[in-house]
Amino acid sequence: MSKANPLPTLAILGGTGKEGPGLALRWASAGYPILIGSRQAEKAEATAAELNAKLGQDCARGLENSAAARQADICVLTVVATAHQVALEGLKDALLGKILVDATARVDFRDPRPPAAPSAARAAQELLGPGVRVTAAYQNVPASALKKNLGETLDLDVLVCADDLDAAQAVMQLTEAAGMNAYYAGNLDNALIVEGLTSLLISINKHHGGHASIRVTGVERAA
Numbered sequence: 001m002s003k004a005n006p007l008p009t010l011a012i013l014g015g016t017g018k019e020g021p022g023l024a025l026r027w028a029s030a031g032y033p034i035l036i037g038s039r040q041a042e043k044a045e046a047t048a049a050e051l052n053a054k055l056g057q058d059c060a061r062g063l064e065n066s067a068a069a070r071q072a073d074i075c076v077l078t079v080v081a082t083a084h085q086v087a088l089e090g091l092k093d094a095l096l097g098k099i100l101v102d103a104t105a106r107v108d109f110r111d112p113r114p115p116a117a118p119s120a121a122r123a124a125q126e127l128l129g130p131g132v133r134v135t136a137a138y139q140n141v142p143a144s145a146l147k148k149n150l151g152e153t154l155d156l157d158v159l160v161c162a163d164d165l166d167a168a169q170a171v172m173q174l175t176e177a178a179g180m181n182a183y184y185a186g187n188l189d190n191a192l193i194v195e196g197l198t199s200l201l202i203s204i205n206k207h208h209g210g211h212a213s214i215r216v217t218g219v220e221r222a223a
C-alpha cells in the first residue's frame with residue numbers, strides 16, 4: 001500500500017461478511033487504500049488477502065475493528081444488523097473525529113417488514129455523539145451487485161442521508177468512485193425510510209426473483 005496515496009484510507013468494519021468485501025473491492029479497484037476490520041485480526045487478514053489476490057495488487061490490509069477504525073480517514077460499518085449496537089459501543093473511542101458510513105438495514109429476510117424508528121444511523125449518531133459524523137448509505141445495494149462489472153457504473157442508485165452536508169458530500173464522492181450514482185436524501189431520520197425500502201426490495205425479490213435495487217428519476221445530475 002503506497003504511503004503517498006492522496007486518497008482517504010477507508011476502514012470497512014465488519015468487512016468480512018457479504019456487503020463489506022463487495023464495497024471494499026470496488027474502492028480498492030478505484031485506488032483507495034483499504035483496511036478490512038473484524039473482531040478477529042486473522043479473519044480480516046484473510047479477507048484482505050482475497051481482495052488483493054482478486055485485484056492482483058496490495059491494496060488491502062486486515063486488522064481488528066478498532067485498530068482499523070483508528071487508522072482510517074473514513075469508516076464504513078457493515079457488521080450484521082443484529083450486532084449494530086454492540087459493535088458501535090466497542091468502537092466509540094476509535095471512531096472519534098471520523099466520518100462513519102452506516103450501511104445497516106434492519107430487515108429480516110424471512111419476514112421483511114418496516115423497521116422501527118429511529119433509523120440505525122440515527123441510533124448510531126446518538127450513541128457515538130457529536131464527535132463522529134454519521135452518514136447512512138448502501139442499505140439498498142445488494143452484496144451480489146457489488147462484485148459485478150468492476151470499473152463500470154452499476155445499474156442502481158445510492159441514497160445518502162446525513163445531518164452534516166460536508167460528510168454527505170464526502171460519502172457521495174466515495175460512492176461515485178465505486179461506480180454508483182449517489183443522491184443526498186436528507187438527514188439521518190430519513191435513513192429509516194431507506195432501511196424500509198430494503199424490506200420492499202426483498203419482498204420484490206421473493207415474488208419476482210432477482211436482486212432489486214432502486215433508481216431515482218427526474219433529477220438533473222451535474223456532469
Ligand SMILES: NC(=O)c1ccc[n+]([C@@H]2O[C@H](COP(=O)([O-])OP(=O)(O)OC[C@H]3O[C@@H](n4cnc5c(N)ncnc54)[C@H](OP(=O)(O)O)[C@@H]3O)[C@@H](O)[C@H]2O)c1
Pocket residue numbers: 014015016017018019020037038039040043044077078079080081083086087103104105106107138139140141142143144
Ligand atoms: N448482504 C447484503 O446484500 C446487504 C445489502 C445492503 C445492506 N446490508 C447491510 O450490511 C450489513 C452487513 O450485512 P452482511 O450481509 O454483510 O452481514 P454478514 O455477512 O452476516 O455479517 C457481516 C459481519 O458482521 C460481523 N459480526 C457478526 N456478529 C458480530 C458481533 N456480535 N459483533 C460485531 N461484529 C459482528 C462479522 O464479522 P467478524 O466475524 O469478522 O467480526 C461478519 O463478517 C448489515 O447491516 C446489512 O443490513 C447488507
